[in-house]
Amino acid sequence: MTAARSPGAAVEALLRLAVSRLDAGALRTAAEYTLGLAQGTRDWPASSRRAKAASVHGVSVERFRKGHELMVLGEVAIHIRRLVSQENGTPGAGEGEWSAGTHRSVQVLAGGRQVELTVHVHPVDLLQDVDVVVSPVDVHLALPEPYKSSVAASLRRAASVRGVAGDVVDDPLHDELRKWAALHRTAGRAVLPGTVAATASGALAGRGVRRIYHAAIAVPRAGTNDYDVLPADVTRAVSRALALLAEERDRHAPPLRSVCFPLLGSEPGELPYHVSLAAVWAAVEAELARGAQWDVHFVVRAPEEAALVERIATGIDRAATGARPGDPVE
Structure with a gap:
């Protein structure tokens, strides 16, 4: 992956790339709101981002927090691991093992x-x-x-x-x-x-x-x-x-x-x-x-x-x- 100008920029670039690998639709949209990657949401409070992500799935904020949010973040984590593994040339999640939310x-x-x-x-x-x-x-x-x-x-x-x-x-x-x-x-x-x-x-x-x-x-x-x-x-x-x-x-x-x-x-x-x-x-x-x-x-x-x-x-x-x-x- 191309080096970013700052550690923060590198993390954001990795998150955006991982989220882009998610299936288009509710899953990707909810991830963008959850992580503050959707346009204009960077400075939103976490509670506001969670409420918006919950509305994407049509569930209450509490139900989203206890179930859907874990699944969304699990999917993002899987793709981050795959991207890092590809960079390092090592096996990634999904190759011979199951991970949550996939x-x-x-x-x-x-x-x-x-x-x-x-x-x-x-x-x-x-x-x-x-x-x-x-x-x-x-x-x-x-x-x-x-x-x-x-x-x-x-x-x-x-x-x-x-x-x-x-x-x-x-x-x-x-x-x-x-x-x-x-x-x-x-x-x-x-x-x-x-x-x-x-x-x-x-x-x-x-x-x-x-x-x-x-x-x-x-x-x-x-x-x-x-x-x-x-x-x-x-x-x-x-x-x-x-x-x-x-x-x-x-x-x-x-x-x-x-x-x-x-x-x-x-x-x-x-x-x-x-x-x-x-x-x-x-x-x-x-x-x-x-x-x-x-x-x-x-x-x-x-x-x-x-x-x-x-x-x-x-x-x-x-x-x-x-x-x-x-x-x-x-």
């Missing part, structure tokens, strides 16, 4: 052919330009309250339409699920585990997310606040989601092509991550092995989960257990 492609074999998965390590509500996101829900199709931290709550919050004062004026995921239940005559009773209800995406459409597939996998445990989730129900729901994607594909312009899965059933107190992933992957791999051309994404919350996705998708876990592609998950 995403990358993973090449896997399915049915004797090589396919590509995209793995995201960030909150689910930051997904952009993925046609369909699969969201876990209980068998009563009851969404959690928006202030909670689950995948379904995050998507409900991100899909809501807010007024100029930030108040919710439309709760489309909740409302559309109620309409789905009425249409299919399931209102007031549970659906079978593995059922998938499709809705529009509300405000998430502005991020390029066009459909939400609500996968009913959690069965409430009587007399408690807990749920039971069976791996077989997760696999059944993923298979149904992929079949529904095929049914709906040509009803949209352009046709639906991409789908993103969290680790379904891995909320606290439910399935371990590796069990959830094995259940999801069993259905995804079977579909890809049949020649499906879907653009498949996984979204996880931590680098450790991302590394797990990479290992099982490339066959390491199957090799260790003696399982074969297409074997069912018990």
Whole structure:
């Protein structure tokens, strides 16, 4: 890198170059405000820069501080490390290791052919330009309250339409699920585990997310606040989601092509991550092995989960257990 006139200028130049490597859109804009790189923000108080960055993502300042800001700064740090590594000729982040707040492609074999998965390590509500996101829900199709931290709550919050004062004026995921239940005559009773209800995406459409597939996998445990989730129900729901994607594909312009899965059933107190992933992957791999051309994404919350996705998708876990592609998950 070219030497700058002062240490401060050198740091700013490095930050600007790192930020320029981020995906264009909300992520890069939020980084520019957070670091005071956006035009006219250099002398803003940190609280004002944070508030502006939070507004870019459509979340409260407190939620941005606790989650999104860490992801944004993590992405910048990854690119700084890569730039410095390139300068020094040493390996950088992302070459053989996972770091927080990133995403990358993973090449896997399915049915004797090589396919590509995209793995995201960030909150689910930051997904952009993925046609369909699969969201876990209980068998009563009851969404959690928006202030909670689950995948379904995050998507409900991100899909809501807010007024100029930030108040919710439309709760489309909740409302559309109620309409789905009425249409299919399931209102007031549970659906079978593995059922998938499709809705529009509300405000998430502005991020390029066009459909939400609500996968009913959690069965409430009587007399408690807990749920039971069976791996077989997760696999059944993923298979149904992929079949529904095929049914709906040509009803949209352009046709639906991409789908993103969290680790379904891995909320606290439910399935371990590796069990959830094995259940999801069993259905995804079977579909890809049949020649499906879907653009498949996984979204996880931590680098450790991302590394797990990479290992099982490339066959390491199957090799260790003696399982074969297409074997069912018990």
